[in-house]
Amino acid sequence: MMAIRWQTMLVAFLLAVATWYLVTGREKVETWVPMPVEMTNSPEGLVIQKGLVKRIEVRVRGPKGMISTLDFKKLAYPLDVSALKVGENLIDIDPRKIPLSRAYEVVQVKPDRVILTVDREAVKTVPVQVEWSGAAKLHRDMQVNSLVADPAFVQLHGPASELRKVEVAEVRMDTVFDDDLARTWTEDLPVLLPDSIKAQPGLVRVSLEIGPKTQRIVVKIRSIEAEPPKGLAVDVADNLVTLEIEGPVALFRNDLFRRDIAAYPKIEPDIRPGKHDLEYWVSLPQGCRLVSKSPEKLSAVVRRVP
Numbered sequence: 001m002m003a004i005r006w007q008t009m010l011v012a013f014l015l016a017v018a019t020w021y022l023v024t025g026r027e028k029v030e031t032w033v034p035m036p037v038e039m040t041n042s043p044e045g046l047v048i049q050k051g052l053v054k055r056i057e058v059r060v061r062g063p064k065g066m067i068s069t070l071d072f073k074k075l076a077y078p079l080d081v082s083a084l085k086v087g088e089n090l091i092d093i094d095p096r097k098i099p100l101s102r103a104y105e106v107v108q109v110k111p112d113r114v115i116l117t118v119d120r121e122a123v124k125t126v127p128v129q130v131e132w133s134g135a136a137k138l139h140r141d142m143q144v145n146s147l148v149a150d151p152a153f154v155q156l157h158g159p160a161s162e163l164r165k166v167e168v169a170e171v172r173m174d175t176v177f178d179d180d181l182a183r184t185w186t187e188d189l190p191v192l193l194p195d196s197i198k199a200q201p202g203l204v205r206v207s208l209e210i211g212p213k214t215q216r217i218v219v220k221i222r223s224i225e226a227e228p229p230k231g232l233a234v235d236v237a238d239n240l241v242t243l244e245i246e247g248p249v250a251l252f253r254n255d256l257f258r259r260d261i262a263a264y265p266k267i268e269p270d271i272r273p274g275k276h277d278l279e280y281w282v283s284l285p286q287g288c289r290l291v292s293k294s295p296e297k298l299s300a301v302v303r304r305v306p
Contacts (some may be wrong), residue, residue, distance in 0.1 A: 029064045030107060032057055033072045035098070041082035048084075049159050049196055051116040058098060059108040066103055075099050081116070089116045106186065119159035127153050128191070128204050131169040134176040138210070141180050141250045146209035154204065158197035171204050180250075182211045195248065212248040216291060219243045223262045224280075229269050236265065237299040241280075247288030260285040265298050273302050 036055045056077055060067065077098055079091065092113045095106040128149040135144060156167045171189040183210040191199040221241050226234040241263045251257050266277040277297040282290055 025218045027064045028061055029067055030059060030061045031067055032059050033075075033108060035072065036076045037079050038076045039081050040078045041080055043084055045121055046084055046086070046118050047121045047159050047196070048081075049119050049162070051088075051114055053111065053114055056093060057110040058106060059110075060100065060104050061107050062104040065225040070104075079114075084116065084118050086118055086120060089118055090114075091116060104182060105290075119161050121157065122160035122163050122167070124156045124163045125153050126156060126166060128167050128187075129170050130172040130173060130206050131170060132175075132208070134174065137176050137178055139178060141213050141248070142177075142182075142210055143213040144208065145211045146207065148207050150205045151201070154199045154201060156193070156197050156199055158194075162194060162196050164281065166193070169193065169199055169204075171206060173206055173208070173210075177210060180212075184209045192290060212250065212287065213251050214246050215252065216244060216246045217252055217256065217263060221261055221263060222256075224265065224298065225262055226265045226267065226300070228267050229271065231304060232271070232273065233303050233305045234267060234276075235301045235303070236266065237301070238295055241282075241298075242294045243282060244291040244293070245284060245288050246291055247285065251285060251287060257285045257288075263298075265300060267302075271302055273304055276300050276302055 022147065033056050035058050037053055041053075042241050058077075062070075075098075077093070079093075081089075081091070083089075090113060093109050093111065095109055098106050100106065100110070128151070130147055130149050132144075132147060138144070149171065155171065156163055156166060168189045171191055173187060173189060175185060175187065177185075186205060187208075188203045189204055191204060193199055219242075221243065222239055222299065224236050224239065224241065226236060228234045243261070245261075247257075260283065262283045263280050265280045267278065276299075278300050280298050282293060283292060
């Protein structure tokens with residue numbers, strides 16, 4: 001009798017479990033699920049400017065037991081864009097294309113349509129323009145000698161209407177140098193463009209060279225030093241030379257630089273007594289260069305001495 005009672009209880013338990021599963025399995029429930037959107041049949045030569053959604057929200061009704069086990073992460077709505085044309089395109093979200101079995105019912109979709117703005121894809125080549133914010137913070141005695149981008153031009157790809165607005169590809173450099181040291185600096189920077197436009201290449205190498213700020217000044221000197229061969233003397237008729245030199249601004253703030261400027265006539269070892277127009281060279285302070293000199297030659301008389 002005890003064995004029969006346990007068998008009866010086991011059968012009753014199994015029937016209860018089966019009944020519960022049957023009831024809950026048939027119970028209808030609703031839930032909102034996110035579903036990514038995947039474009040299909042994209043036409044060549046066209047680009048979507050705006051309106052494309054990355055996902056839709058789908059309200060699904062179905063058996064409670066089945067919905068709880070449904071893996072929505074593996075589902076995606078196929079958006080057919082084969083009929084796109086330039087301009088605005090209205091495309092309905094078709095619930096029949098939502099990849100669910102017949103056991104489920106699609107109650108609602110948000111959004112139920114999308115408006116895609118489409119343009120032709122175009123290509124354009126533009127120069128690279130480097131904007132350096134640190135230029136305004138340079139030391140007062142320093143200047144930019146060179147600021148170049150490599151490559152100097154980039155190719156842009158994007159909607160034709162957007163490319164018409166772009167004349168340069170801008171890159172920005174934010175590095176700051178506030179000391180008075182000459183230097184060179186190289187950095188790879190991204191091209192800054194609207195999201196709808198892509199640059200090829202997307203990175204540009206910017207090279208910067210900083211050096212002392214220079215200016216040109218006119219200097220008059222009377223220090224003309226002649227070193228003739230032994231037994232000869234040289235009398236320079238021109239006792240004034242005018243020089244235009246270029247050098248660091250910081251150097252010219254103090255007149256001490258003039259002590260390092262001199263003119264030297266070029267006297268050949270076999271020069272003969274008489275009148276001559278002599279070439280001459282100029283000694284300048286470090287960091288300076290000669291722009292022009294007057295006169296071009298020095299008038300001199302060479303004579304013998306005992």
